[in-house]
Amino acid sequence: MLIYSYDGTFEGLLTAVFECYRRKDSPEDIVSQKAEQKDMFAERFDVSADAAKAERVWSSAQKKLSKRNNQMLFYAFLSEEPGIEMKILRFLQRLFSEKYSIETDFGGSDVLSLSQLSQKVLKEAEKIRQFVRFQHTKDGLYFCGIEPRYDVIPLTVGHFRDRFANQNWLLYDLKRNYGVLFHEGKLEEVEISQKEFHSLTGKVNQDVLEEDEEFYQTLWKSYFKSINIKERKNLRLQQQHMPRRFWKYLPEISNKS
Template sequence: MAYIVYDGSFEGFLSVVFHCYQYKITPSDICKDANFQDILFADKETVATDEQRAARVWKAVQKKLHKRNKQLLFKAFLSEETDIELMLYRFIRRLLDSNFSIETDYGDTNVLQLKKLERKVMQEAARMLQFVRFQETKDGIFFAPIEPAYDVLPFVIRHFKNRFADQQWLIYDLKRDYGFFYDLKKAEEVVLSEKSFSTTDGKVDSNFLEEDEVAYQTLWKDYFNSINIKARKNLKLQRQHMPRRYWKFLPEKQ
C-alpha cells in the first residue's frame, strides 16, 4: 500500500500527481503531512513540492478542460473535504487518459462530487463578500477576522484589492491561521506569530483600536436597529441568509 504525503499546498498535490505518473504509482491514500498517521505495514512516501512539475500537470489539465471548468480542481481542493486528494487524483487520471470530455459525466461519482464541492466553495466565497467587517487600528490598518467553512480566502482577495485599493488592510483566517495583508500595492500571504486580537472572535484589543472605531461600531449598530422591523422579524429566514457562525464577527449582531 502506497501512502503519499505532501505539504498541503495545491502545488504540492500537483507534484504528487506528477510523481505518481512518473513512477507508475497507484496511491492508496494521499494526505497532508500534518494529517498523516503512521499505519502498520504501510509504505509512506513523502513528495516534495516542485513548482515546475506542478505547472506541467496544471497545463496538461487546462488543455483538457472546458473554460467554465478551468478552476474546478482548485476550487474543489479548497473545500478540504476528507479524501479530496484521492477524488482529484482519480479525476485527473481519467481526464488525461480519456479522448473525450468527462466533465459532465455525472455517473462518475468523482465528477459529481467535485462539482458539488465547487458550488459549495463558491457559495462560501460569496458570503465572505457580504459578511466581512473591518476594524480600524491605531496604525491605520483595517483588520477583518474570518472563519469560513472552506479555505476561500484566495478567491476573495482580488475583490478587496479592487474595492479597498486606497486602504491598508489585513484579512485573517482564524481557523487556518493565515491571512493576506495589502500595503496599497500588493497583497501578500502572512502568518502572525504574535496576535493583538482574540483568536476566538477576532476582536482587536481596545488599546490597539483607532479612537473613533468604537463610535463607528455603535453607529452601525444603531443603523441596523433603526431599519429593523420587529413585526417582520423572521429568525429562521435570517439564519438561512446569514448563518449563525458569522454572527460573532458582525458588530450589528453583538
C-alpha cells in the same frame, strides 16, 4: 500499501499527481504532511512541491476542461474535504485517459463530488465578500478575523484589494491561522504569533482600536436595529442571506440579536 505525502499545497498535490505518472505508482492514499497519521506498515513516498511539474499537470488538465470548469479542481481542493486528494487524482486519471469529456458524467461519484464541493467553496467565498467587516486599529491597519468553513481567502483577496486599494488591511483566517496583508499596494501571506485579537471571534482588543472605531461600530448596530423591525422579523430568511455563523464577525449584530 503505498502512501504519498505532500506539503498540503495545491502545487504539492499536482506534483504528487505528476509523480504518480512518472513512477507508475498507484498510491492507496495521498495525505497532507500537516494532518498525516503515519501508518508504520505503509510504504511512504514524500513529495516535494515542484512548480514545473505542477504546471505540466495543470496545463494538461486545462486543455481537456471547458472554460466553465477549468478552476473546479482548485476550488474543490480548498474545501479541505477528507480524501479530496484521491478524488482529484482519480478525476485527473479519467480526464487524461478518456477520449470524451467526463465533466458532466455525474454518474461517476468523483465528478459529482468535486463539482458540488467547488460550488460550495464558491458560495462560501461570496459570503465572505458580502458579510465581513474590517476594524480600524490605531496604527492605521484595517483588520478582519474570519473563520470560514472552507479555505476561501485566496478567492476573496482580489475583491478586497480592488475595493480597499488605498488602505492597508489584513484579512485573517482564525481557523487556519494565516492571513493576507495588503500593505502599500502589495499582497503578502502572513502568520501572526502575537495576537491582538480574540482567537474565537476575531474582534480586535479594545486598546488597539482606533479612537473612533467604537463609535462607528455603535452606528452600525444602530443602523441594523433601525431596519430590523421586530414585528417583521423573518429569522429564517435572514439566515439564508446571512448565516448565523457569520454574525459574530459583524459589528452591526450584537450577540443578543
